[in-house]
Amino acid sequence: MLYHAALFETDHNRVPRRIEPAEKAILRRIKALLVTAGDHIEEDVVLDDALYALRALRSCVQSEAAAV
Numbered sequence: 755m756l757y758h759a760a761l762f763e764t765d766h767n768r769v770p771r772r773i774e775p776a777e778k779a780i781l782r783r784i785k786a787l788l789v790t791a792g793d794h795i796e797e798d799v800v801l802d803d804a805l806y807a808l809r810a811l812r813s814c815v816q817s818e819a820a821a822v
Contacts (some may be wrong), residue, residue, distance in 0.1 A: 755771070755778065756776035756778045757804050757808070759772050759776065759785050760772035760776040760808060761811065762806075766818065767814065769811065769815050770812065770815055773815075776804075776808055777805065777808050777809075780801050780804050780805055780808075781805075783801060784798070784801050787801075
């Protein structure tokens with residue numbers, strides 16, 4: 755899973771390259787859910803949380819890079 759690959763990447767230089775495809779995959783799923791009938795509130799919450807985590811990770815990586 756792209757999300758896990760981004761979160762658990764051990765090479766700090768590769769983290770930004772892992773975040774982008776994970777975000778895109780999550781956004782594709784969110785868009786797919788918008789046109790899907792039915793109750794998918796729980797999945798919406800999980801996807802929102804995942805995007806938040808990836809954006810927080812990106813912020814941390816950028817802060818680390820700026821500090822060096």
